[in-house]
Amino acid sequence: MSDFPGVDLEGLRAFVSVASHASFHDAAMELELSASALTRRIKRLEDALDLRLFERTTRSVALTASGDMFLPHARGVLQELEASLKLVTESTRSRTGTLTIACISTVAKHLLPRIVGDYHRRRPDVRLRLIEADLATVTRRVVEGHAEFGIAFLVSETPELTIDELLTDPYVLACPADHPLAARATVAWRELRPWPLIVSGSTSGNRRMLDAALRDIDWRPDRLIEIEHLTTSLGLVEAGLGISIIPQCAVPRDAEGRIAIRPLVDPTVARTIGLIRRRKGKMSAVARDFRLALRRMAPLGATEPIGRG
Template sequence: MNINCEILDLRAFLLVVELASFHRAAESLNLSQPALSRRIQKLEGSIGAPLLERTTRHVAPTAVGGELVPLVRRMLEEFDGSLFAFRELGERRGGLVTIACLPTAAYYFLPSVIRQFDAQYPNIRFRILDLPATDGLQAVARGEVEFGVNIMGSSDPDLTFDRLIEDPFVLAARKEHPLASRDVLTWQDLVPYQLITVHRSSANRILLDASLTKSNLALRWSYEVTHLSTSLGLVEAGLGISVLPRMATPQGDHPFLVTRPIRDPEISRTIGVVRRRGASLSPPAERFMRMLIETWGDASTPRMAT
Protein backbone atom coordinates (compact mmCIF):
# COMPACT_ATOMS: atom_id res chain seq x y z
CA MET A 1 0.00 0.00 0.00
CA ASN A 2 1.32 3.44 -0.94
CA ILE A 3 1.06 6.45 1.36
CA ASN A 4 0.26 9.55 -0.68
CA CYS A 5 1.92 12.52 1.00
CA GLU A 6 4.45 15.21 0.16
CA ILE A 7 7.66 16.26 1.90
CA LEU A 8 6.01 19.56 2.83
CA ASP A 9 3.18 17.66 4.55
CA LEU A 10 5.75 15.94 6.76
CA ARG A 11 7.61 19.19 7.44
CA ALA A 12 4.32 20.87 8.36
CA PHE A 13 3.40 18.10 10.80
CA LEU A 14 6.82 18.09 12.47
CA LEU A 15 6.94 21.87 12.78
CA VAL A 16 3.48 22.04 14.38
CA VAL A 17 4.60 19.46 16.95
CA GLU A 18 7.90 21.21 17.66
CA LEU A 19 6.37 24.70 17.94
CA ALA A 20 3.10 23.48 19.53
CA SER A 21 1.31 26.09 17.42
CA PHE A 22 -0.43 26.17 14.05
CA HIS A 23 0.05 29.94 13.86
CA ARG A 24 3.83 29.89 14.37
CA ALA A 25 4.27 26.83 12.13
CA ALA A 26 2.33 28.55 9.33
CA GLU A 27 4.47 31.67 9.64
CA SER A 28 7.67 29.60 9.58
CA LEU A 29 6.55 27.76 6.42
CA ASN A 30 5.16 30.91 4.76
CA LEU A 31 1.74 29.28 4.53
CA SER A 32 -1.68 30.51 5.55
CA GLN A 33 -3.21 28.67 8.49
CA PRO A 34 -5.97 27.16 6.30
CA ALA A 35 -3.31 25.86 3.88
CA LEU A 36 -1.34 24.37 6.78
CA SER A 37 -4.49 22.73 8.17
CA ARG A 38 -5.24 21.18 4.77
CA ARG A 39 -1.74 19.67 4.65
CA ILE A 40 -2.14 18.18 8.13
CA GLN A 41 -5.58 16.82 7.20
CA LYS A 42 -4.15 15.32 4.02
CA LEU A 43 -1.40 13.59 6.00
CA GLU A 44 -3.90 12.31 8.57
CA GLY A 45 -6.03 10.97 5.72
CA SER A 46 -3.02 9.15 4.27
CA ILE A 47 -2.07 7.67 7.64
CA GLY A 48 -5.67 6.86 8.50
CA ALA A 49 -5.62 8.29 12.01
CA PRO A 50 -5.59 11.70 13.76
CA LEU A 51 -2.05 12.92 14.38
CA LEU A 52 -2.70 16.09 16.39
CA GLU A 53 -5.01 17.03 19.25
CA ARG A 54 -6.19 20.61 18.83
CA THR A 55 -7.76 23.00 21.31
CA THR A 56 -8.03 26.79 21.19
CA ARG A 57 -4.86 27.09 23.27
CA HIS A 58 -2.97 23.85 22.80
CA VAL A 59 -1.65 21.53 20.08
CA ALA A 60 -0.08 18.16 20.90
CA PRO A 61 0.51 14.90 19.04
CA THR A 62 -1.89 12.00 19.53
CA ALA A 63 -0.53 8.58 20.45
CA VAL A 64 -0.14 7.75 16.76
CA GLY A 65 1.36 11.18 16.07
CA GLY A 66 3.87 10.75 18.89
CA GLU A 67 5.07 7.46 17.42
CA LEU A 68 5.35 9.09 13.99
CA VAL A 69 7.45 12.07 15.13
CA PRO A 70 10.89 10.37 15.46
CA LEU A 71 10.38 8.50 12.18
CA VAL A 72 9.44 11.67 10.30
CA ARG A 73 12.34 13.57 11.86
CA ARG A 74 14.83 10.93 10.72
CA MET A 75 13.30 10.74 7.22
CA LEU A 76 13.57 14.50 6.76
CA GLU A 77 17.11 14.65 8.12
CA GLU A 78 18.22 11.90 5.75
CA PHE A 79 16.39 13.54 2.83
CA ASP A 80 17.94 16.94 3.55
CA GLY A 81 21.34 15.35 4.10
CA SER A 82 21.13 13.58 0.74
CA LEU A 83 20.22 16.81 -1.04
CA PHE A 84 23.08 18.71 0.56
CA ALA A 85 25.43 15.85 -0.30
CA PHE A 86 24.60 16.12 -3.98
CA ARG A 87 25.38 19.84 -3.83
CA GLU A 88 28.91 19.21 -2.59
CA LEU A 89 31.13 19.40 -5.67
CA GLY A 90 34.60 17.92 -5.58
CA GLU A 91 34.11 16.56 -2.06
CA ARG A 92 33.04 13.24 -0.62
CA ARG A 93 29.35 12.85 -0.04
CA GLY A 94 27.93 13.74 3.33
CA GLY A 95 25.18 11.92 5.19
CA LEU A 96 23.76 10.95 8.57
CA VAL A 97 23.99 7.59 10.33
CA THR A 98 21.55 7.12 13.21
CA ILE A 99 21.97 4.08 15.45
CA ALA A 100 20.71 2.83 18.83
CA CYS A 101 23.32 1.25 21.08
CA LEU A 102 23.56 -0.17 24.57
CA PRO A 103 25.47 2.39 26.68
CA THR A 104 28.19 -0.15 27.57
CA ALA A 105 28.49 -1.28 23.95
CA ALA A 106 28.57 2.32 22.73
CA TYR A 107 31.56 2.96 24.97
CA TYR A 108 33.34 -0.27 24.00
CA PHE A 109 32.51 -0.82 20.31
CA LEU A 110 31.93 2.50 18.64
CA PRO A 111 34.82 4.96 19.20
CA SER A 112 37.53 3.01 17.38
CA VAL A 113 35.27 2.12 14.45
CA ILE A 114 33.94 5.66 14.13
CA ARG A 115 37.50 6.96 14.10
CA GLN A 116 38.38 4.52 11.32
CA PHE A 117 35.20 5.36 9.40
CA ASP A 118 35.72 9.10 9.79
CA ALA A 119 39.17 8.83 8.22
CA GLN A 120 37.55 7.45 5.06
CA TYR A 121 34.26 9.40 5.10
CA PRO A 122 34.89 12.68 6.96
CA ASN A 123 31.56 14.28 5.98
CA ILE A 124 29.35 11.62 7.58
CA ARG A 125 27.59 12.70 10.77
CA PHE A 126 26.49 10.29 13.54
CA ARG A 127 23.52 10.36 15.88
CA ILE A 128 23.97 7.72 18.60
CA LEU A 129 21.04 6.93 20.90
CA ASP A 130 22.56 5.17 23.92
CA LEU A 131 19.50 3.31 25.18
CA PRO A 132 18.70 0.32 27.42
CA ALA A 133 18.16 -2.94 25.55
CA THR A 134 14.36 -2.84 25.35
CA ASP A 135 14.23 0.82 24.29
CA GLY A 136 16.97 0.24 21.72
CA LEU A 137 15.09 -2.66 20.13
CA GLN A 138 11.93 -0.55 19.97
CA ALA A 139 13.83 2.28 18.30
CA VAL A 140 15.00 -0.14 15.60
CA ALA A 141 11.55 -1.70 15.17
CA ARG A 142 9.85 1.70 14.85
CA GLY A 143 12.38 2.95 12.31
CA GLU A 144 13.72 5.73 14.54
CA VAL A 145 17.24 4.45 13.78
CA GLU A 146 18.71 2.48 10.91
CA PHE A 147 20.18 -0.28 13.06
CA GLY A 148 21.19 -1.00 16.63
CA VAL A 149 23.85 -2.73 18.73
CA ASN A 150 22.02 -4.79 21.32
CA ILE A 151 21.63 -8.04 23.25
CA MET A 152 20.40 -11.06 21.37
CA GLY A 153 17.15 -12.37 22.81
CA SER A 154 14.32 -10.59 21.04
CA SER A 155 11.79 -12.92 19.41
CA ASP A 156 10.45 -10.16 17.16
CA PRO A 157 10.13 -11.74 13.69
CA ASP A 158 10.58 -8.32 12.08
CA LEU A 159 14.14 -7.96 13.44
CA THR A 160 17.35 -9.71 12.41
CA PHE A 161 20.47 -10.18 14.54
CA ASP A 162 24.13 -10.50 13.46
CA ARG A 163 26.38 -11.71 16.26
CA LEU A 164 29.42 -9.62 17.20
CA ILE A 165 30.79 -10.86 20.51
CA GLU A 166 30.12 -12.83 23.70
CA ASP A 167 30.20 -10.71 26.86
CA PRO A 168 30.45 -12.89 30.02
CA PHE A 169 29.07 -11.89 33.40
CA VAL A 170 31.81 -11.43 36.00
CA LEU A 171 32.18 -10.52 39.65
CA ALA A 172 33.12 -6.93 40.52
CA ALA A 173 34.54 -6.37 44.00
CA ARG A 174 36.96 -4.17 45.89
CA LYS A 175 40.58 -5.35 45.86
CA GLU A 176 40.55 -6.12 49.59
CA HIS A 177 37.36 -8.23 49.40
CA PRO A 178 37.87 -11.92 50.34
CA LEU A 179 36.71 -13.09 46.91
CA ALA A 180 39.30 -10.90 45.18
CA SER A 181 42.05 -13.34 46.17
CA ARG A 182 40.42 -16.11 44.12
CA ASP A 183 41.25 -16.56 40.43
CA VAL A 184 37.94 -18.22 39.50
CA LEU A 185 34.64 -18.29 41.37
CA THR A 186 31.40 -20.26 41.34
CA TRP A 187 27.95 -18.79 41.90
CA GLN A 188 27.79 -20.52 45.28
CA ASP A 189 30.87 -18.55 46.37
CA LEU A 190 28.80 -15.34 46.17
CA VAL A 191 26.05 -16.50 48.56
CA PRO A 192 27.54 -15.28 51.89
CA TYR A 193 28.08 -11.71 50.68
CA GLN A 194 25.86 -8.70 50.11
CA LEU A 195 25.02 -8.58 46.41
CA ILE A 196 24.25 -5.50 44.32
CA THR A 197 22.21 -6.17 41.19
CA VAL A 198 20.27 -4.30 38.52
CA HIS A 199 16.48 -4.18 38.53
CA ARG A 200 14.57 -7.28 37.46
CA SER A 201 13.13 -5.39 34.46
CA SER A 202 16.64 -4.98 33.02
CA ALA A 203 17.47 -7.19 30.02
CA ASN A 204 20.74 -8.15 31.75
CA ARG A 205 18.90 -9.24 34.88
CA ILE A 206 16.28 -11.18 32.91
CA LEU A 207 19.00 -13.06 31.03
CA LEU A 208 20.98 -13.73 34.21
CA ASP A 209 17.98 -14.97 36.22
CA ALA A 210 16.80 -17.23 33.41
CA SER A 211 20.25 -18.82 33.00
CA LEU A 212 20.65 -19.39 36.75
CA THR A 213 17.16 -20.87 37.03
CA LYS A 214 18.15 -23.56 34.51
CA SER A 215 20.90 -24.58 36.95
CA ASN A 216 18.58 -24.38 39.98
CA LEU A 217 20.41 -21.31 41.24
CA ALA A 218 19.13 -17.90 42.34
CA LEU A 219 20.70 -14.62 43.39
CA ARG A 220 19.91 -13.18 46.84
CA TRP A 221 20.41 -9.45 46.48
CA SER A 222 20.78 -6.73 49.12
CA TYR A 223 20.75 -3.71 46.78
CA GLU A 224 18.84 -3.33 43.52
CA VAL A 225 19.61 -0.45 41.15
CA THR A 226 18.56 0.70 37.68
CA HIS A 227 21.93 1.39 36.03
CA LEU A 228 25.07 -0.73 35.87
CA SER A 229 27.20 2.32 36.66
CA THR A 230 25.33 2.76 39.95
CA SER A 231 26.11 -0.78 41.01
CA LEU A 232 29.81 -0.14 40.39
CA GLY A 233 29.60 2.99 42.53
CA LEU A 234 28.12 0.99 45.41
CA VAL A 235 30.80 -1.67 45.03
CA GLU A 236 33.51 1.00 45.08
CA ALA A 237 31.95 2.40 48.28
CA GLY A 238 32.38 -1.02 49.92
CA LEU A 239 28.67 -1.82 50.20
CA GLY A 240 28.88 -5.21 48.51
CA ILE A 241 29.81 -7.15 45.39
CA SER A 242 28.13 -7.10 42.01
CA VAL A 243 27.69 -9.31 38.94
CA LEU A 244 28.05 -7.36 35.70
CA PRO A 245 28.75 -7.93 32.02
CA ARG A 246 32.53 -7.71 31.61
CA MET A 247 32.06 -4.92 29.09
CA ALA A 248 30.46 -2.77 31.83
CA THR A 249 33.40 -3.11 34.22
CA PRO A 250 36.49 -0.85 34.35
CA GLN A 251 39.16 -1.84 31.84
CA GLY A 252 42.82 -1.83 32.78
CA ASP A 253 44.17 -1.41 36.29
CA HIS A 254 41.48 0.20 38.47
CA PRO A 255 42.67 1.71 41.78
CA PHE A 256 39.92 0.06 43.86
CA LEU A 257 38.11 -2.65 41.88
CA VAL A 258 38.89 -6.05 40.37
CA THR A 259 36.84 -8.48 38.29
CA ARG A 260 36.82 -12.26 38.47
CA PRO A 261 35.27 -14.90 36.17
CA ILE A 262 32.35 -16.93 37.49
CA ARG A 263 31.87 -20.58 36.46
CA ASP A 264 29.38 -23.41 36.95
CA PRO A 265 27.72 -22.19 34.83
CA GLU A 266 29.51 -19.52 32.81
CA ILE A 267 26.84 -17.04 31.68
CA SER A 268 27.27 -14.47 28.94
CA ARG A 269 25.18 -12.12 26.86
CA THR A 270 25.51 -12.10 23.07
CA ILE A 271 26.03 -8.63 21.59
CA GLY A 272 25.25 -8.02 17.94
CA VAL A 273 23.79 -5.80 15.24
CA VAL A 274 19.98 -5.56 15.11
CA ARG A 275 18.14 -4.51 11.93
CA ARG A 276 14.61 -4.42 10.60
CA ARG A 277 14.07 -7.45 8.40
CA GLY A 278 14.02 -6.50 4.73
CA ALA A 279 14.78 -2.81 5.40
CA SER A 280 17.38 -1.08 3.23
CA LEU A 281 20.09 0.95 4.93
CA SER A 282 21.39 4.24 3.60
CA PRO A 283 24.80 3.84 1.90
CA PRO A 284 26.71 5.43 4.84
CA ALA A 285 24.89 3.25 7.39
CA GLU A 286 25.51 0.13 5.30
CA ARG A 287 29.24 0.91 5.06
CA PHE A 288 29.51 1.67 8.77
CA MET A 289 27.62 -1.48 9.78
CA ARG A 290 29.89 -3.63 7.60
CA MET A 291 32.97 -1.99 9.12
CA LEU A 292 31.58 -2.62 12.63
CA ILE A 293 30.97 -6.30 11.89
CA GLU A 294 34.37 -6.75 10.23
CA THR A 295 36.12 -5.08 13.17
CA TRP A 296 34.32 -6.78 16.07
CA GLY A 297 32.70 -9.90 14.65
CA ASP A 298 33.84 -12.93 16.70
CA ALA A 299 36.36 -10.72 18.54
CA SER A 300 37.49 -11.60 22.01
CA THR A 301 36.27 -9.59 24.95
CA PRO A 302 38.82 -7.41 26.74
CA ARG A 303 41.08 -8.89 29.40
CA MET A 304 39.86 -8.49 32.94
CA ALA A 305 41.45 -6.10 35.39
CA THR A 306 43.52 -7.93 37.95
Protein backbone atom coordinates in the same frame (compact mmCIF):
# COMPACT_ATOMS: atom_id res chain seq x y z
CA MET B 1 38.30 6.03 -32.22
CA SER B 2 34.84 4.69 -33.00
CA ASP B 3 34.08 3.27 -36.44
CA PHE B 4 30.54 4.70 -36.09
CA PRO B 5 30.98 8.33 -34.98
CA GLY B 6 27.34 9.14 -35.73
CA VAL B 7 26.01 6.60 -33.21
CA ASP B 8 25.10 8.26 -29.91
CA LEU B 9 22.91 7.57 -26.89
CA GLU B 10 20.16 9.87 -28.12
CA GLY B 11 19.92 7.84 -31.31
CA LEU B 12 19.91 4.53 -29.44
CA ARG B 13 17.17 5.70 -27.08
CA ALA B 14 15.10 6.92 -30.02
CA PHE B 15 15.54 3.62 -31.87
CA VAL B 16 14.62 1.47 -28.83
CA SER B 17 11.59 3.63 -28.05
CA VAL B 18 10.21 3.50 -31.62
CA ALA B 19 10.81 -0.25 -31.77
CA SER B 20 9.10 -0.79 -28.38
CA HIS B 21 6.02 1.25 -29.28
CA ALA B 22 5.97 0.37 -33.02
CA SER B 23 5.01 4.01 -33.37
CA PHE B 24 6.93 7.22 -34.03
CA HIS B 25 4.10 9.22 -32.43
CA ASP B 26 4.12 7.28 -29.16
CA ALA B 27 7.93 7.28 -29.02
CA ALA B 28 8.01 11.04 -29.50
CA MET B 29 5.55 11.41 -26.60
CA GLU B 30 7.67 9.20 -24.36
CA LEU B 31 10.91 11.04 -25.19
CA GLU B 32 9.20 14.45 -25.13
CA LEU B 33 10.39 15.25 -28.65
CA SER B 34 8.71 16.67 -31.67
CA ALA B 35 7.99 14.23 -34.50
CA SER B 36 10.56 15.92 -36.71
CA ALA B 37 13.29 15.78 -34.02
CA LEU B 38 12.67 12.08 -33.49
CA THR B 39 12.77 11.43 -37.23
CA ARG B 40 16.13 13.26 -37.47
CA ARG B 41 17.60 11.10 -34.70
CA ILE B 42 16.55 7.88 -36.38
CA LYS B 43 17.85 9.13 -39.74
CA ARG B 44 21.22 10.07 -38.23
CA LEU B 45 21.51 6.61 -36.64
CA GLU B 46 20.60 4.83 -39.86
CA ASP B 47 23.14 6.93 -41.82
CA ALA B 48 25.87 6.17 -39.25
CA LEU B 49 25.16 2.42 -39.45
CA ASP B 50 24.46 2.53 -43.19
CA LEU B 51 21.38 0.43 -42.51
CA ARG B 52 17.63 0.79 -42.69
CA LEU B 53 16.18 0.03 -39.27
CA PHE B 54 12.43 0.55 -39.89
CA GLU B 55 9.90 -0.05 -42.62
CA ARG B 56 7.40 2.81 -42.41
CA THR B 57 4.01 3.18 -44.05
CA THR B 58 1.22 5.63 -43.29
CA ARG B 59 -0.36 3.00 -41.04
CA SER B 60 2.47 1.01 -39.47
CA VAL B 61 6.07 0.94 -38.33
CA ALA B 62 8.01 -2.34 -38.38
CA LEU B 63 11.61 -3.34 -37.84
CA THR B 64 13.67 -4.44 -40.81
CA ALA B 65 15.73 -7.62 -40.48
CA SER B 66 18.74 -5.43 -39.64
CA GLY B 67 16.71 -3.48 -37.08
CA ASP B 68 15.46 -6.67 -35.47
CA MET B 69 19.05 -7.93 -35.16
CA PHE B 70 20.29 -4.60 -33.75
CA LEU B 71 17.51 -4.11 -31.18
CA PRO B 72 18.75 -6.46 -28.36
CA HIS B 73 22.25 -4.98 -28.63
CA ALA B 74 20.95 -1.43 -28.41
CA ARG B 75 18.85 -2.35 -25.39
CA GLY B 76 21.87 -4.02 -23.79
CA VAL B 77 23.99 -0.88 -24.19
CA LEU B 78 21.31 1.29 -22.56
CA GLN B 79 20.70 -1.20 -19.72
CA GLU B 80 24.43 -1.50 -19.00
CA LEU B 81 24.77 2.28 -18.95
CA GLU B 82 21.81 2.63 -16.57
CA ALA B 83 23.25 -0.03 -14.24
CA SER B 84 26.66 1.66 -14.23
CA LEU B 85 25.17 5.08 -13.49
CA LYS B 86 23.06 3.60 -10.68
CA LEU B 87 26.14 1.93 -9.16
CA VAL B 88 28.15 5.16 -9.24
CA THR B 89 25.25 7.19 -7.86
CA GLU B 90 24.57 4.80 -4.97
CA SER B 91 28.27 4.61 -4.17
CA THR B 92 28.42 8.40 -3.97
CA ARG B 93 25.26 8.63 -1.86
CA SER B 94 26.57 5.97 0.53
CA ARG B 95 29.34 8.37 1.49
CA THR B 96 27.03 11.17 2.44
CA GLY B 97 23.91 11.51 4.56
CA THR B 98 22.91 10.82 8.16
CA LEU B 99 22.97 7.50 10.00
CA THR B 100 21.13 7.04 13.31
CA ILE B 101 22.44 4.36 15.69
CA ALA B 102 20.90 3.44 19.05
CA CYS B 103 23.28 1.94 21.59
CA ILE B 104 23.14 0.53 25.12
CA SER B 105 25.14 2.53 27.66
CA THR B 106 27.92 -0.01 28.33
CA VAL B 107 28.68 -0.26 24.62
CA ALA B 108 28.36 3.51 24.19
CA LYS B 109 31.04 4.13 26.80
CA HIS B 110 33.47 1.30 26.08
CA LEU B 111 33.06 0.05 22.49
CA LEU B 112 31.30 2.77 20.52
CA PRO B 113 34.26 5.19 20.51
CA ARG B 114 36.35 2.61 18.64
CA ILE B 115 33.57 1.71 16.20
CA VAL B 116 32.66 5.33 15.48
CA GLY B 117 36.30 6.40 15.31
CA ASP B 118 37.23 3.74 12.76
CA TYR B 119 34.15 4.43 10.66
CA HIS B 120 34.52 8.20 10.76
CA ARG B 121 38.08 7.94 9.45
CA ARG B 122 36.82 5.85 6.56
CA ARG B 123 33.66 7.89 5.85
CA PRO B 124 34.12 11.45 7.12
CA ASP B 125 31.21 12.76 5.01
CA VAL B 126 28.61 10.67 6.88
CA ARG B 127 26.90 12.40 9.78
CA LEU B 128 26.28 10.02 12.69
CA ARG B 129 23.46 10.50 15.20
CA LEU B 130 23.94 8.39 18.31
CA ILE B 131 21.19 7.51 20.80
CA GLU B 132 22.27 6.09 24.16
CA ALA B 133 19.45 4.18 25.85
CA ASP B 134 18.49 1.01 27.71
CA LEU B 135 18.02 -2.24 25.81
CA ALA B 136 14.23 -1.95 25.55
CA THR B 137 14.49 1.53 24.05
CA VAL B 138 17.27 0.53 21.66
CA THR B 139 15.28 -2.40 20.26
CA ARG B 140 12.10 -0.30 20.04
CA ARG B 141 13.90 2.46 18.12
CA VAL B 142 15.16 -0.09 15.60
CA VAL B 143 11.81 -1.89 15.24
CA GLU B 144 9.98 1.41 14.71
CA GLY B 145 12.55 2.62 12.19
CA HIS B 146 13.77 5.57 14.26
CA ALA B 147 17.28 4.09 14.18
CA GLU B 148 18.87 2.19 11.30
CA PHE B 149 20.84 0.01 13.71
CA GLY B 150 21.18 -0.81 17.37
CA ILE B 151 24.46 -1.88 18.92
CA ALA B 152 23.36 -4.09 21.78
CA PHE B 153 22.38 -7.69 22.56
CA LEU B 154 19.15 -9.67 22.28
CA VAL B 155 17.80 -11.47 25.35
CA SER B 156 15.70 -13.78 23.20
CA GLU B 157 14.77 -14.21 19.55
CA THR B 158 12.73 -11.29 18.26
CA PRO B 159 10.76 -11.86 15.01
CA GLU B 160 11.28 -8.32 13.77
CA LEU B 161 15.03 -8.20 14.43
CA THR B 162 18.25 -9.96 13.50
CA ILE B 163 21.79 -9.47 14.80
CA ASP B 164 25.20 -9.37 13.11
CA GLU B 165 27.50 -10.61 15.87
CA LEU B 166 30.48 -8.45 16.85
CA LEU B 167 31.82 -9.88 20.10
CA THR B 168 31.17 -12.17 23.04
CA ASP B 169 30.95 -10.33 26.36
CA PRO B 170 31.02 -12.58 29.48
CA TYR B 171 29.54 -11.55 32.82
CA VAL B 172 32.09 -11.19 35.62
CA LEU B 173 32.17 -10.62 39.35
CA ALA B 174 33.14 -7.20 40.70
CA CYS B 175 34.00 -7.15 44.39
CA PRO B 176 36.11 -5.05 46.79
CA ALA B 177 39.82 -5.73 46.44
CA ASP B 178 39.97 -7.09 50.02
CA HIS B 179 36.86 -9.27 49.70
CA PRO B 180 37.22 -13.04 50.40
CA LEU B 181 36.09 -13.84 46.84
CA ALA B 182 38.94 -11.71 45.47
CA ALA B 183 41.35 -14.44 46.57
CA ARG B 184 39.76 -16.92 44.10
CA ALA B 185 40.96 -17.41 40.54
CA THR B 186 37.35 -18.05 39.46
CA VAL B 187 34.04 -17.86 41.31
CA ALA B 188 30.99 -20.11 40.84
CA TRP B 189 27.56 -18.51 40.77
CA ARG B 190 26.42 -20.48 43.83
CA GLU B 191 29.24 -18.94 45.85
CA LEU B 192 27.65 -15.49 45.54
CA ARG B 193 24.70 -16.33 47.82
CA PRO B 194 26.15 -15.32 51.21
CA TRP B 195 27.04 -11.81 50.08
CA PRO B 196 24.94 -8.67 49.48
CA LEU B 197 24.50 -8.51 45.70
CA ILE B 198 24.25 -5.26 43.76
CA VAL B 199 22.36 -6.07 40.58
CA SER B 200 20.29 -4.45 37.84
CA GLY B 201 16.51 -4.31 38.32
CA SER B 202 14.36 -7.18 37.11
CA THR B 203 13.22 -5.31 33.98
CA SER B 204 16.73 -4.55 32.70
CA GLY B 205 18.16 -6.44 29.74
CA ASN B 206 21.17 -7.67 31.71
CA ARG B 207 19.02 -8.99 34.55
CA ARG B 208 16.66 -10.78 32.17
CA MET B 209 19.66 -12.29 30.38
CA LEU B 210 21.09 -13.61 33.66
CA ASP B 211 17.75 -14.93 34.94
CA ALA B 212 17.20 -16.84 31.70
CA ALA B 213 20.74 -18.22 31.53
CA LEU B 214 20.83 -19.31 35.20
CA ARG B 215 17.36 -20.79 35.46
CA ASP B 216 18.75 -24.34 35.48
CA ILE B 217 20.86 -23.76 38.59
CA ASP B 218 18.03 -22.13 40.52
CA TRP B 219 19.81 -18.79 40.83
CA ARG B 220 17.71 -16.81 43.27
CA PRO B 221 19.73 -14.04 44.90
CA ASP B 222 17.89 -12.62 47.90
CA ARG B 223 20.21 -10.08 49.56
CA LEU B 224 19.80 -7.54 46.78
CA ILE B 225 20.55 -3.91 46.17
CA GLU B 226 18.90 -3.08 42.84
CA ILE B 227 20.37 -0.32 40.70
CA GLU B 228 19.57 1.22 37.32
CA HIS B 229 23.06 2.01 35.97
CA LEU B 230 26.14 -0.21 36.09
CA THR B 231 28.34 2.74 36.99
CA THR B 232 26.32 3.03 40.19
CA SER B 233 27.01 -0.61 41.04
CA LEU B 234 30.76 -0.12 40.70
CA GLY B 235 30.66 2.85 43.05
CA LEU B 236 28.77 0.81 45.64
CA VAL B 237 31.20 -2.08 45.28
CA GLU B 238 34.16 0.23 45.76
CA ALA B 239 32.49 1.61 48.91
CA GLY B 240 32.32 -1.94 50.28
CA LEU B 241 28.53 -2.22 50.22
CA GLY B 242 28.38 -5.48 48.31
CA ILE B 243 29.48 -7.42 45.24
CA SER B 244 28.12 -7.03 41.72
CA ILE B 245 27.79 -8.79 38.37
CA ILE B 246 28.74 -6.75 35.31
CA PRO B 247 29.52 -7.41 31.65
CA GLN B 248 33.24 -7.58 31.08
CA CYS B 249 33.16 -4.72 28.57
CA ALA B 250 31.85 -2.47 31.39
CA VAL B 251 34.96 -3.02 33.53
CA PRO B 252 36.69 0.38 33.82
CA ARG B 253 40.28 0.53 32.61
CA ASP B 254 41.43 1.92 35.97
CA ALA B 255 39.62 -0.75 38.05
CA GLU B 256 42.78 -2.54 39.18
CA GLY B 257 43.63 -1.77 42.79
CA ARG B 258 40.19 -0.33 43.54
CA ILE B 259 38.03 -3.38 42.85
CA ALA B 260 38.72 -7.01 41.93
CA ILE B 261 37.29 -8.58 38.78
CA ARG B 262 36.93 -12.36 38.64
CA PRO B 263 35.53 -14.75 36.01
CA LEU B 264 32.18 -16.34 36.90
CA VAL B 265 31.90 -20.06 36.12
CA ASP B 266 29.59 -23.06 36.47
CA PRO B 267 28.22 -21.92 34.12
CA THR B 268 29.98 -19.27 32.07
CA VAL B 269 27.36 -16.75 30.97
CA ALA B 270 27.95 -14.26 28.18
CA ARG B 271 25.94 -11.88 26.06
CA THR B 272 26.55 -11.47 22.33
CA ILE B 273 26.98 -7.84 21.33
CA GLY B 274 26.13 -7.12 17.72
CA LEU B 275 24.61 -4.86 15.13
CA ILE B 276 20.83 -5.20 15.54
CA ARG B 277 18.74 -4.44 12.47
CA ARG B 278 15.27 -5.04 11.08
CA ARG B 279 14.77 -8.34 9.28
CA LYS B 280 12.56 -6.71 6.67
CA GLY B 281 12.70 -3.32 5.04
CA LYS B 282 15.27 -1.81 2.74
CA MET B 283 18.40 -0.32 4.29
CA SER B 284 19.52 3.09 3.10
CA ALA B 285 22.72 3.37 1.08
CA VAL B 286 24.46 4.92 4.10
CA ALA B 287 23.32 2.05 6.35
CA ARG B 288 24.52 -0.58 3.87
CA ASP B 289 27.88 1.16 3.68
CA PHE B 290 28.18 1.29 7.50
CA ARG B 291 27.37 -2.41 7.83
CA LEU B 292 29.92 -3.31 5.16
CA ALA B 293 32.58 -1.07 6.73
CA LEU B 294 31.97 -2.67 10.14
CA ARG B 295 32.49 -6.12 8.64
CA ARG B 296 35.76 -4.99 7.10
CA MET B 297 37.14 -3.62 10.37
CA ALA B 298 39.52 -5.78 12.38
CA PRO B 299 37.33 -8.34 14.21
CA LEU B 300 36.46 -7.24 17.72
CA GLY B 301 36.34 -10.84 18.91
CA ALA B 302 35.86 -11.53 22.60
CA THR B 303 36.63 -8.93 25.20
CA GLU B 304 40.07 -9.03 26.76
CA PRO B 305 40.71 -11.80 29.31
CA ILE B 306 40.46 -10.98 32.98
CA GLY B 307 43.56 -10.88 35.13
CA ARG B 308 44.05 -11.04 38.86
CA GLY B 309 44.17 -7.64 40.50
